[in-house]
Amino acid sequence: MSTHxxxxxxxxxxxxxxxxxxxxxxxxxxxxxxxYLSSYGPEMRGGTSNCSVQIxxxxxxxxxxxxxxxxxxxxGPSLEKFEKTVVPGGRIYIDSSIVAKPAVRSDxxxxxxxxxxxxxxxxxxxxxxxxxxxxxxxxxxxCPLSALPAILKEVVSAKRPELLEGNLQALALGFSx
Amino acid sequence: xxxxxxxxxxxxxxxxxxxxxCRGFFGYPITPQTDVAAYMARRMPQVGGVYVxxxxxxAAVNMVMGAAAAGARALTSSSSPGISLKSETISxxxxxxxxxxxxxxxxxxxxxxxxxxxxxxxxxATKGLAHGDFHLIVLAxxxxxxxxxxxxxxxxxxxxxxxxxxxxxxxxxxxxMEPVVFPEPVKTxxxxxxxxxxxxxxxxxxxxxxxxxxPDELETLVLERxxxxxAIQREETRFETFFADDAEVLLTAYGSTARIAKSAVLALxxxxxxxxxxxxxxxxxxxxxxxxxxxxxxxxxxxxxMSMGQMVxxxxxxxxxxxxxxxxxxxxxxxxxxxxxxxxxxRIREGS
Amino acid sequence: xxxxFTKTQGLTDxxxxxxxxxxxxxxxxxxxxxxxxxxxxxxxxGIAPVGCSVFAYQYFNCDMLQAPHGRAPAVATGVKRVxxxxxxxxxxxxxxxxxxxxxETVHAAARGENITVIFINNAIYGMTGGQMAPTSxxxxxxxxxxxxxxxxxxxxxxxxxxxxxxxxxxxxxxxxSLDCVKNVRKAKQAVLKAFTxxxxxxxxxxxxxLSACPTNWGLAPTEALAWVRDNMIPYYPLGVFCDRRVER
Numbered sequence: 001m002s003t004h005x006x007x008x009x010x011x012x013x014x015x016x017x018x019x020x021x022x023x024x025x026x027x028x029x030x031x032x033x034x035x036y037l038s039s040y041g042p043e044m045r046g047g048t049s050n051c052s053v054q055i056x057x058x059x060x061x062x063x064x065x066x067x068x069x070x071x072x073x074x075x076g077p078s079l080e081k082f083e084k085t086v087v088p089g090g091r092i093y094i095d096s097s098i099v100a101k102p103a104v105r106s107d108x109x110x111x112x113x114x115x116x117x118x119x120x121x122x123x124x125x126x127x128x129x130x131x132x133x134x135x136x137x138x139x140x141x142x143c144p145l146s147a148l149p150a151i152l153k154e155v156v157s158a159k160r161p162e163l164l165e166g167n168l169q170a171l172a173l174g175f176s177x
Numbered sequence: 178x179x180x181x182x183x184x185x186x187x188x189x190x191x192x193x194x195x196x197x198x199c200r201g202f203f204g205y206p207i208t209p210q211t212d213v214a215a216y217m218a219r220r221m222p223q224v225g226g227v228y229v230x231x232x233x234x235x236a237a238v239n240m241v242m243g244a245a246a247a248g249a250r251a252l253t254s255s256s257s258p259g260i261s262l263k264s265e266t267i268s269x270x271x272x273x274x275x276x277x278x279x280x281x282x283x284x285x286x287x288x289x290x291x292x293x294x295x296x297x298x299x300x301x302a303t304k305g306l307a308h309g310d311f312h313l314i315v316l317a318x319x320x321x322x323x324x325x326x327x328x329x330x331x332x333x334x335x336x337x338x339x340x341x342x343x344x345x346x347x348x349x350x351x352x353x354m355e356p357v358v359f360p361e362p363v364k365t366x367x368x369x370x371x372x373x374x375x376x377x378x379x380x381x382x383x384x385x386x387x388x389x390x391x392p393d394e395l396e397t398l399v400l401e402r403x404x405x406x407x408a409i410q411r412e413e414t415r416f417e418t419f420f421a422d423d424a425e426v427l428l429t430a431y432g433s434t435a436r437i438a439k440s441a442v443l444a445l446x447x448x449x450x451x452x453x454x455x456x457x458x459x460x461x462x463x464x465x466x467x468x469x470x471x472x473x474x475x476x477x478x479x480x481x482x483m484s485m486g487q488m489v490x491x492x493x494x495x496x497x498x499x500x501x502x503x504x505x506x507x508x509x510x511x512x513x514x515x516x517x518x519x520x521x522x523x524r525i526r527e528g529s
Numbered sequence: 530x531x532x533x534f535t536k537t538q539g540l541t542d543x544x545x546x547x548x549x550x551x552x553x554x555x556x557x558x559x560x561x562x563x564x565x566x567x568x569x570x571x572x573x574x575g576i577a578p579v580g581c582s583v584f585a586y587q588y589f590n591c592d593m594l595q596a597p598h599g600r601a602p603a604v605a606t607g608v609k610r611v612x613x614x615x616x617x618x619x620x621x622x623x624x625x626x627x628x629x630x631x632x633e634t635v636h637a638a639a640r641g642e643n644i645t646v647i648f649i650n651n652a653i654y655g656m657t658g659g660q661m662a663p664t665s666x667x668x669x670x671x672x673x674x675x676x677x678x679x680x681x682x683x684x685x686x687x688x689x690x691x692x693x694x695x696x697x698x699x700x701x702x703x704x705x706s707l708d709c710v711k712n713v714r715k716a717k718q719a720v721l722k723a724f725t726x727x728x729x730x731x732x733x734x735x736x737x738x739l740s741a742c743p744t745n746w747g748l749a750p751t752e753a754l755a756w757v758r759d760n761m762i763p764y765y766p767l768g769v770f771c772d773r774r775v776e777r
Contacts, residue, residue, distance in 0.1 A: 021183070021354065024183055024354060025183055028181065028183055028356045034183070034355065034356060035353055035354065035355050036183070036353065036354035036355075037349065037352055037353040037354070038352060040208065040209050040292070040348070040352050058443075059439060059440075059443075060355075060436075061436045061437050061439055061440030061441075061515060062349075062433070062436055062437045062440070062512060062514070062515075063349065063353040063355075063436075064349065064512055066514060154182075154183075200611065201607065201610065201611050203607065227610040227611055229606065229610060229640075231603065231636075232632050232633070232635075232636035233632060235600065235603070235632075235633075236600070236603040236606075236632065236633050236636065237603075239596065239597065239600040239603035239604045239606075239607065239633070240603050240604070240606050240607035240610070241607060242594075242596070242597075242600075242603075242604050242607060243576075243594070243603070243604040243605060243606060243607020243608040243609075243610075243611075244607035244608065244610065244611045245607070246594045246604070246607070246608060247574070247607065247608040247611045247612045247615075248611070248612075249611040251607065251611070265597055266597050266600065269596075269597050273595075373574045373592035373593065373594050373608065374574070374592065374612060374615065375571055375572045375573060375574060375591070375592055375612075375615045375616075376570070376571045376591060376592055377571045377572075378570070378571040379571075382541075382589075382590060382591055382592050382593060383592045383593075384586045384587075384592075384593050384594075384595075385593070385594045385595065386577075386586055386593075386594075386595040387595065388583060388584075388595055
């Protein structure tokens with residue numbers, strides 16, 4: 001396996017950081033080298049949020065993802081800002097229920113998923129981020145569905161076990177798409 | 178085997194400090210290290226320790242001085258501008274021979290600068306942090322695992338040599354998450370018969386002080402301290418080499434820049450360029466002799482930093498003119514990429 | 530022959546470096562006697578400042594720590610937080626406490642830090658040779674106010690006890706004077722009370738002592754004591770500014 005360099009971007013409150021931590025945990029669970037880096041500073045407060053995740057067989061150098069192989073965009077500004085950074089042949093996962101425009105580049109693989117609309121439709125509230133996680137886990141062949149409940153327990157706050165069920169459903173939904 | 182957890186650098190530092198027996202944390206908020214304080218505010222009461230949010234960086238480090246003088250393992254954490262404020266009392270800590278640990282998660286400067294990662298406080302940490310003849314031990318971790326391991330090491334070295342120790346990271350190391358195995362909690366801490374804990378009427382008063390009006394008395398004490406520094410240089414100098422044995426191109430870098438340099442080394446090797454890396458782990462004492470030896474077989478040395486060139490001066494002193502020493506740096510919070518380093522190597526080769 | 534006086538066990542035998550007529554000696558003795566009478570010499574950790582009393586660590590017969598200029602309340606905080614069973618006091622002059630260390634003083638009080646501050650107010654910087662202090666009086670001639678302190682240029686003196694008594698963390702704030710025997714006795718009572726409050730865990734306590742500096746005021750010792758009476762007490766009224774016995 002080569003290195004998966006994943007950049008996830010959206011509005012604050014969409015669970016961008018949670019999605020990044022979840023994917024990093026999945027990578028760690030299956031014995032890969034992983035790193036996760038959140039954006040920090042004033043830009044965190046209001047507005048955009050993004051994070052870098054890497055999953056690799058090799059030593060990970062900089063945790064900063066500047067040229068993603070996988071880009072997840074959950075809002076319009078992030079598409080404009082980051083589409084150009086994806087490596088040729090890379091993949092772009094767009095929340096098509098929020099971002100009206102499609103990706104313009106022809107040398108990257110578009111994966112439009114109406115994640116926010118799906119989450120609402122399925123009674124999963126704001127778990128569009130987790131639907132994306134399920135989708136990426138399957139696409140990148142990171143681990144089987146059966147491994148996910150144990151991993152999720154590591155990430156979901158121990159104080160809020162009631163969130164586990166919804167998150168699992170959202171993962172399964174993304175995984176099955 | 179202990180369990181791996183995915184931890185953020187700043188939180189790994191904090192949890193490892195608790196494992197090291199630190200029971201006094203005194204802080205003041207500043208990006209990008211505030212999560213150390215936030216973590217300690219939550220954890221310290223759970224382990225019977227003390228967390229105080231001070232009114233300033235200055236007050237925070239003085240609280241550390243008090244707690245260290247009273248015999249506790251005490252810690253403060255900040256980022257570049259905050260370290261400038263703490264510098265006066267760090268000189269007092271050195272002058273009083275007090276063990277304490279200071280974290281600097283560097284951000285870009287000068288002035289208020291920026292909040293993105295930087296290595297522009299190398300001079301400050303290793304040469305001229307504050308007034309007087311003194312040194313700090315400066316440890317430079319390059320991974321979340323080392324952040325945790327070096328925190329325990331920092332407290333041990335501080336107690337062993339009765340000196341302040343700085344853990345010099347940067348915003349990227351503090352904010353990133355990686356798998357980490359936490360160190361085992363320290364079971365017994367060293368006795369500190371010199372601490373101010375009250376005489377209980379059983380011994381003469383202990384006095385902790387850095388004022389000596391008689392020049393010869395002060396000189397004697399400073400000379401004694403420099404003897405200890407010699408022992409530190411002899412016993413505690415640490416470094417890592419990576420493909421350095423047969424390297425024609427020897428990179429030098431520390432902290433997060435060393436991660437990027439490692440990538441560049443691997444990529445250069447794939448292109449058939451014999452590249453290697455020398456990574457100082459202690460910045461003071463600087464691994465001068467080891468670097469001199471590592472550079473002996475190389476054609477040239479390229480020092481990479483997130484600064485305008487600070488460690489490169491120590492690299493040049495170590496190489497001492499035997500080989501050309503080049504420098505590549507980014508500053509202002511810009512993180513160099515492996516591609517930039519490779520480009521530098523190509524340029525140097527074409528130039529020669 | 531009957532012994533009518535012995536020096537307190539709270540002081541060492543070291544000869545002090547203070548000038549003739551300086552009231553630091555009286556203040557030291559009061560603090561040391563209070564420690565001894567309360568059985569706290571073996572418990573006490575004192576913090577010496579930067580200023581005339583920088584050598585206090587040689588004179589008090591208890592564990593001592595010398596702090597950077599103005600930072601004694603923060604250093605004391607560190608000691609007290611990790612050793613809450615010990616009595617912890619700072620001994621600071623007006624430059625140390627009310628100028629460079631104002632933030633540390635105010636915030637130690639604001640936190641209700643369970644320490645005692647002995648504040649020597651002699652309206653001048655003594656050790657550096659007589660410059661204007663934050664507590665120098667309007668009109669007072671000093672090396673840096675050669676024509677007298679003009680509040681339009683050099684601002685107004687700070688009344689520390691009044692200021693700190695507004696903070697709920699301050700358990701006890703009293704201003705005393707060392708100008709005469711009667712007031713010296715009152716000063717001792719104030720220190721005893723402050724230390725007692727600390728051992729009860731009531732929070733921040735401060736005793737401000739109006740003190741004489743004959744050398745830098747250019748006065749004979751008796752004249753200097755009269756100057757305290759005639760000039761300082763009117764601006765810095767004596768008394769208890771707050772007394773809050775609330776266990777925390």
